[in-house]
Amino acid sequence: MPKHAIEANFDGLVGPTHNYAGLSWGNVASKSNVNAESNPREAALQGLAKMKRLADRGYVQGVLPPHERPHIPTLRQLGYSGSDAEILAAAAKDNPVVLAAVSSASCMWTANAATVSASADTADHRVHFTPASLNAKFHRSIEHVVTGRALKAIFSDEAYFAHHPALPPVSQFGDEGAANHTRLCAAHGEPGVELFVYGATAFDDDAPAPQRFPARQTLEASQAIARLHGLDDRHAVFAQQNPAAIDAGVFHNDVIAVGNGNVLFYHEQAFLDEARVLADIRQRLKGAELAPVRVAESDVPLVDAVASYLFNSQLLNSPDGMLLAVPGECREIESVSRYLDGLVAGDGPITAVEVFDVKQSMRNGGGPACLRLRVALRDDELQAMHQGVLLTDELYQRLTTWVEAHYRDRLTQADLADPLLLQECRHALDELTGILGLGMIYDFQH
Numbered sequence: 001m002p003k004h005a006i007e008a009n010f011d012g013l014v015g016p017t018h019n020y021a022g023l024s025w026g027n028v029a030s031k032s033n034v035n036a037e038s039n040p041r042e043a044a045l046q047g048l049a050k051m052k053r054l055a056d057r058g059y060v061q062g063v064l065p066p067h068e069r070p071h072i073p074t075l076r077q078l079g080y081s082g083s084d085a086e087i088l089a090a091a092a093k094d095n096p097v098v099l100a101a102v103s104s105a106s107c108m109w110t111a112n113a114a115t116v117s118a119s120a121d122t123a124d125h126r127v128h129f130t131p132a133s134l135n136a137k138f139h140r141s142i143e144h145v146v147t148g149r150a151l152k153a154i155f156s157d158e159a160y161f162a163h164h165p166a167l168p169p170v171s172q173f174g175d176e177g178a179a180n181h182t183r184l185c186a187a188h189g190e191p192g193v194e195l196f197v198y199g200a201t202a203f204d205d206d207a208p209a210p211q212r213f214p215a216r217q218t219l220e221a222s223q224a225i226a227r228l229h230g231l232d233d234r235h236a237v238f239a240q241q242n243p244a245a246i247d248a249g250v251f252h253n254d255v256i257a258v259g260n261g262n263v264l265f266y267h268e269q270a271f272l273d274e275a276r277v278l279a280d281i282r283q284r285l286k287g288a289e290l291a292p293v294r295v296a297e298s299d300v301p302l303v304d305a306v307a308s309y310l311f312n313s314q315l316l317n318s319p320d321g322m323l324l325a326v327p328g329e330c331r332e333i334e335s336v337s338r339y340l341d342g343l344v345a346g347d348g349p350i351t352a353v354e355v356f357d358v359k360q361s362m363r364n365g366g367g368p369a370c371l372r373l374r375v376a377l378r379d380d381e382l383q384a385m386h387q388g389v390l391l392t393d394e395l396y397q398r399l400t401t402w403v404e405a406h407y408r409d410r411l412t413q414a415d416l417a418d419p420l421l422l423q424e425c426r427h428a429l430d431e432l433t434g435i436l437g438l439g440m441i442y443d444f445q446h
Ligand SMILES: N=C(N)NCCC[C@H](NC(=O)CCC(=O)O)C(=O)O
Pocket: 019, 020, 021, 022, 023, 024, 027, 030, 031, 104, 106, 109, 111, 112, 137, 140, 179, 252, 254, 255, 364, 365, 366, 367, 369, 370, 371
């Protein structure tokens, strides 16, 4: 069996309804930018520019499509009836927050699309996918159906790929996908250790938990995913996130830690029991020594880590070490910028830093790492997946033209009730499924 593998990154293409609705309690940026005017076109182009730059450097880059928004079937489920325009008008009048929720372009943050386990780790040696239930937030809880369809359309060959439905839709099984999951390994094709980070234990009232903000991921959910994916104790580590960090605005683990290969880059306040996390990984990691890159509070205060999204960076193999792809905000905060200069000047595993402008997404709490879903793929698995979503120069050009043709450059909360916006979205997405060759994955296409 061929062992060579790469890590493919699947970025969420930002949808035409990208807006700032303040929907995510516990996510500082989302709350502080509520009602700001958004620019969906710029958001989508910023995302595409990030994908293109990484693809140009030789990284395998894929695209996941946005979802149909506003989602009329959800409004019907909530009792609204009549024509689409009547439904939008009624919801805007008596429930603008619900209208905003069903209009959110939040599926762009594909780190929350699913948890993916590499075939080198799973019992049946297939790549396993479980869409995240995301039930901590209503606007995100409606994503998993279409996410599941898209993933099945892209990774359809059952000889290589296994798909599971999302976990039960209750908070005890709250699951936020890959944002709380990192894989450590000697090389992408080698057996690795999958680190599941959870915020609380659902069925133990006495276990430590944050006091202010919600813990979105539970231990029980993480354990269920590991079982479904066929990860035994040699391949899975469960670690609790520091509740104080959640209360400081770290709503997902990928806001305070990121791993790649044998490197774990994290803030000293990331885990409840740091020594244990490192020991558990070390005990299981084969063929490589764990290389922790620990950032001290005295170098980067937690509040600066949250404001800059330093840890929401992509950590990628590069010819001479590892590249950290950081959001532009990291150069605007002095402690972080100074830390990054020292990091690359030192002799650690992270040898380069590159800045990416994803400001439109950042204002909703989504950095470079939120925008991508990682899938480790052996060469034969990469061949077996649907090729139409892999970014080439041609696809980049087509998607850029598509965005420029269909997206507005300003959107306010009031615009969400505009029936024309719904029509524009459906028209754009119908064309997109053709461009990406995905088949009919949207409700409006049935
Ligand atoms: N860290 C990772 N992996 N993902 C970031 C997700 C950001 C997203 N923001 C939002 O959903 C805000 C939407 C609004 O307020 O309009 C969330 O909180 O779930």
